[in-house]
Amino acid sequence: MSTNKSHKSRLRGADIPASSITPREVVLARRRFLRVSGAGLTGLGGLALGVLPQPAAFAADSPGTGLAKLTATRNTRYVITDKPTDIKDVTTYNNFYEFGTDKSDPARRASTLKPRPWQIAIEGEVKQPKVYDIDALLKLAPLEERIYRHRCVEGWSMVIPWIGYSLAELIRQVQPTGNAKYVEFVTLADPKQMPGLSYPVLSWPYVEGLRMDEAMHPLALLTFGLYGEVLPNQNGAPVRMVVPWKYGFKSAKSIVKIRFVEKMPLTSWNRAAPDEYGFYSNVNPEVDHPRWSQATERRIGDGGIFTPKRKTLMFNGYGEQVASLYQGMDLRKFF
Amino acid sequence: MSITPSPQGDVPAAPAGMRAAGRSPQRSQRWLPWVKAAVFLLAMVPLLRLVAYGLTDRLGANPVEFITRSTGTWTLVMLCITLAITPVRRVSGLSWLVRFRRMLGLFAFCYGALHFVTYFWLDQWFDWASILRDVSGKRPFITVGFAAFVLMVPLALTSPHAMVRRLGAKRWQRLHRAIYAIAVLAILHYWWMKAGKNDLAQPLIYAIVVAGLLGARVIWALRRQRVQALSGSSRSPANSDSTVSRSRTR
Numbered sequence: 001m002s003t004n005k006s007h008k009s010r011l012r013g014a015d016i017p018a019s020s021i022t023p024r025e026v027v028l029a030r031r032r033f034l035r036v037s038g039a040g041l042t043g044l045g046g047l048a049l050g051v052l053p054q055p056a057a058f059a060a061d062s063p064g065t066g067l068a069k070l071t072a073t074r075n076t077r078y079v080i081t082d083k084p085t086d087i088k089d090v091t092t093y094n095n096f097y098e099f100g101t102d103k104s105d106p107a108r109r110a111s112t113l114k115p116r117p118w119q120i121a122i123e124g125e126v127k128q129p130k131v132y133d134i135d136a137l138l139k140l141a142p143l144e145e146r147i148y149r150h151r152c153v154e155g156w157s158m159v160i161p162w163i164g165y166s167l168a169e170l171i172r173q174v175q176p177t178g179n180a181k182y183v184e185f186v187t188l189a190d191p192k193q194m195p196g197l198s199y200p201v202l203s204w205p206y207v208e209g210l211r212m213d214e215a216m217h218p219l220a221l222l223t224f225g226l227y228g229e230v231l232p233n234q235n236g237a238p239v240r241m242v243v244p245w246k247y248g249f250k251s252a253k254s255i256v257k258i259r260f261v262e263k264m265p266l267t268s269w270n271r272a273a274p275d276e277y278g279f280y281s282n283v284n285p286e287v288d289h290p291r292w293s294q295a296t297e298r299r300i301g302d303g304g305i306f307t308p309k310r311k312t313l314m315f316n317g318y319g320e321q322v323a324s325l326y327q328g329m330d331l332r333k334f335f
Numbered sequence: 336m337s338i339t340p341s342p343q344g345d346v347p348a349a350p351a352g353m354r355a356a357g358r359s360p361q362r363s364q365r366w367l368p369w370v371k372a373a374v375f376l377l378a379m380v381p382l383l384r385l386v387a388y389g390l391t392d393r394l395g396a397n398p399v400e401f402i403t404r405s406t407g408t409w410t411l412v413m414l415c416i417t418l419a420i421t422p423v424r425r426v427s428g429l430s431w432l433v434r435f436r437r438m439l440g441l442f443a444f445c446y447g448a449l450h451f452v453t454y455f456w457l458d459q460w461f462d463w464a465s466i467l468r469d470v471s472g473k474r475p476f477i478t479v480g481f482a483a484f485v486l487m488v489p490l491a492l493t494s495p496h497a498m499v500r501r502l503g504a505k506r507w508q509r510l511h512r513a514i515y516a517i518a519v520l521a522i523l524h525y526w527w528m529k530a531g532k533n534d535l536a537q538p539l540i541y542a543i544v545v546a547g548l549l550g551a552r553v554i555w556a557l558r559r560q561r562v563q564a565l566s567g568s569s570r571s572p573a574n575s576d577s578t579v580s581r582s583r584t585r
Contacts, residue, residue, distance in 0.1 A: 089396035092395075092396060093396035093397060101532050101533075103396075103397075156397060156400075199534070199536075201532070201533045201534055202533065272533060276531070291473075291474050291475075291476070291531060292469075292474055293465060293468075293473075295465075298397060298399065298400075300396045300397055301396065304398065305389065305394070305398045305402065305457050306457070308460035309458075309460065
């Protein structure tokens with residue numbers, strides 16, 4: 001993005017020079033090195049403890065590498081100054097309850113998910129209902145890389161280079177009717193592929209939703225990859241939503257159905273705890289979760305244990321782009 | 336927290352082995368220090384592991400969360416082990432088990448203290464206003480967790496033998512019954528923390544363990560009452576003192 005003028009004036013929330021993002025090849029090379037050295041170190045066992053950085057931790061770590069590459073053009077309008085989160089953290093610290101409620105569960109257990117073949121049904125109030133094959137959907141519009149902030153409702157955040165295109169591109173293709181007021185996203189619910197489904201933690205399948213104007217917003221990204229590769233299973237392969245101004249759970253993963261509906265969808269978390277998780281769930285430091293403050297967040301990988309949390313930004317820092325969607329709405333009431 | 340209140344400790348049918356061991360301290364004391372040292376080191380492992388992980392960057396994506404969870408879990412584990420001493424001793428007749436109770440109770444306190452320090456330092460970064468809100472009811476699970484920790488403080492402070500003597504066995508024992516409340520509050524703390532995720536499998540396990548350990552005491556207390564009612568005699572003060580005097584003079 002950044003013509004040199006806007007560069008200095010908008011330090012917050014915009015414009016990172018492409019050069020300061022670790023190239024994927026470098027990340028991979030480091031990981032290869034660490035894996036090799038890690039394997040050698042396991043023999044040393046306790047001796048290595050406390051002396052050498054990162055021994056065995058990387059050795060067992062395979063997700064994120066070896067996945068198919070996904071070529072995309074970096075969209076410089078959606079690049080931010082924050083340092084992207086290490087791919088290892090992005091792919092091992094996940095909430096994806098279909099694979100268990102512990103944040104390490106998805107990385108350990110999501111290998112059972114089969115992201116190919118995969119179909120996505122477009123249903124409801126559309127002139128062109130259609131079942132897309134994932135590979136056809138991938139080619140529907142040019143893929144872009146966008147670096148977004150990601151804020152979890154639990155109070156932690158990451159910065160992730162996603163690959164995808166605006167959901168609006170798909171919506172335009174399928175032509176919603178005048179009755180379509182909301183878009184509903186349905187995640188796969190196959191007990192054979194998803195061991196977490198045997199626990200009634202939420203009502204399966206996982207359902208999320210957006211208002212039509214939110215879904216049409218260019219920031220709402222239909223996402224197929226991260227860090228230059230197709231999505232790892234634990235991050236919602238093969239296709240997910242990323243809605244960066246809302247809490248992470250609003251971004252449905254492993255989507256099998258996109259429905260255009262007239263009534264506000266009853267989303268999974270809203271159904272489980274309506275007083276805690278509203279339909280909108282916009283990132284808002286002023287509206288606390290009933291059980292904790294949302295004023296600050298722990299940026300994953302930002303310093304060590306002695307780094308204080310950072311302040312959470314209104315609409316996760318995307319207020320300039322999305323605040324107008326909520327003009328006149330009481331965001332305390334419609335949380 | 337050395338001597339858990341053991342209302343059943345003066346039950347007439349105390350196992351013979353217990354008495355015998357009590358009478359021949361010399362024999363037991365020869366190996367006891369070694370076992371104590373081993374238990375001490377074992378109880379230190381969770382802490383040493385955290386330090387080692389910290390130094391080698393293996394605390395995961397969210398190290399503060401890892402430390403918080405780990406110290407919390409080990410507080411609960413130590414509490415459960417401490418509470419298990421008396422029932423296990425009663426059932427097995429291994430009277431020397433009581434010698435480990437103070438140490439294990441103090442470990443529960445230490446992990447609890449680390450848990451609390453992690454919260455107000457690493458997690459909240461001394462944001463006292465926010466901490467006060469949490470403790471005063473904004474986050475009920477923190478309110479009960481804090482209550483449990485506060486209750487542990489006097490027990491830790493009165494754990495030395497000298498304090499048992501100063502307070503008197505009876506009062507000391509009554510004070511240390513607070514561990515029952517601490518255990519219940521700790522379970523509630525964990526339960527409410529996990530309730531947000533609708534995932535209660537883990538807290539349920541601890542709840543069952545604590546319920547069993549407290550339930551055993553209730554059953555024994557009721558049985559003793561019945562025995563006393565049947566025999567028509569009231570509780571013998573001499574007998575009840577014997578438990579304490581034994582541990583006092585060890």
